[in-house]
Amino acid sequence: MGLVIIFSLVTLLALYGVVRSLREKNILALLFGLGTVAVFGWFTVMTVLHNGFPTSTV
Structure with missing residues (x-):
């Protein structure tokens, strides 16, 4: 389930x-960031719904 972890890290970044592009008033970075959040956030949610949360192997 490393895919969920990678997708969520990309979404958080x-x-x-x-947020940083909003502070700096950079419109192009804001558009690309919102697109990335939308795509990777959707992948994260759908992967969690389909496969469940990552389990611990310990």
């Missing part, structure tokens, strides 16, 4: 980029 994109959210940080969106």
Whole structure:
């Protein structure tokens, strides 16, 4: 289930980029960040719904 972890990390980093681009008033970065959040956020949600949360192997 490493895919869920990678997707969620990319989504979180994109959210940080969106906030940063809002502070700097960078419209192009805001558009790309929102697109990334939308796509990877959707993949994260759908992967969790389809496969469940990652389980611990310990």
